[in-house]
Amino acid sequence: MPSRREVARLVDHTLLTPEATHRQVADVAAEAGELGAFAVCVSPSRLPVEAPAGVRVAAVCGFPTGAHAPEIKAAEAARAVSDDADEIDMVVDLGLVREGRFAEVEREIRAVRDVCPPAGERPVLLKVIIESAALTDAEIVACCEAAERAGADFVKTSTGFHPAGGASVHAVALMRRTVGDRLGVKASGGIRTAEAALAMIDAGATRLGLSGTRAVLDGLPDDDAS
Template sequence: MVMAEPFSMSATELAVVAPDATRADVAAAVARARELGCGSVCVPPTLVAAAFSFLEGDATPRLTTLAGFPSGKHVSLIKASEARWAVQQGAAEVAVVVDLAAAKAQGSSALISELMTVREAIPHPVMLTVIAESAALTEPELRAVVTASVKVGADCIATSTGFHPSGGASVEAVRIIADQLRELRAERSVWIKASGFAGDQQQAVDIIEAGATVISGAGLDGLT
């Protein structure tokens, strides 16, 4: 068996996004993320202020939250308001879930319009991540989401929420996203987040070699 090469835990994100997550869970996650050396910690919008206080002003791990999570079936202005509010509470990155119907309606302006509304609500230097729910999309649909994300100035594209029945992060989805970013000459400016990850070190190495910049998961126990 070929053993996985070591990789940096700074390329990981510890996600605490369960519906029943509490302040205590967030406090434990921040402590665990610091212990592991994670690059970021992701919490629900209602717990951003708590996470910010537990971080005590530290920029690392980066504080990430969500908008339109997990279904994406929210009005664009609601997603934008949720994102703006989270940044005001201390979030440095907001990951917005796309409306799958808009993502599947190739040629429609709905997806671009939605993402632009959120981007305008949280301008740089706040990071905007677009969650594509890749396992529920065809390859052309996924590529279209990547293209739309680049057009609106997104900083990162994530593979999944981890809540959709179609599945989470996959090597193939990361490869498609990476290939489309190369086509758009955006591979150096836009990250890829393998979200909903649940695997071991070898699987992490495989997904990073496919093009992932960040691995995000609820436990990350298989990586330690």
């Protein structure tokens, strides 16, 4: 079983409630450092965030519905990058997905990728949120394929705000099979226990989006446990 420290290094410690204040975001960033999380994930309007050393800053884009024009998503991502975001978590347009317009899904992802430099002095990592609980298996596969073609670094299950639900072991496993070891897979939405987190990792998740990070980590063995 992974230790508390090992799981913590997979976590994006998240605060995305619309009423979150700048003070609360700062507190969550500090808590991410205390818990040993990999990153803190916040709304772009709460940037810049002074994160502790070793903690990356992620911002969402087109959140939570994804029903934004590609140029708006790109502008939002570009502003977040200028405000020192290290990672962007963008939501795809689910209407395009339902209509089977995956070339357009790919184009909107590429528009965001173009303002998030993947290399250079300050590379920015791009995660693509597909809202897997609202999709069929075929749609999940097609979204992952579009994200890979567009140059994304990760595919991500959920916003955590859709009424259809959040991450599932089935979706994570399907996403992992689709992207192989070429992209990361982030499980996010409704992961509230250590058991659920471990199940997502076993299914292929390489990043976890958690708002209740401390409770999840408290269910794992300490690093010095025999």
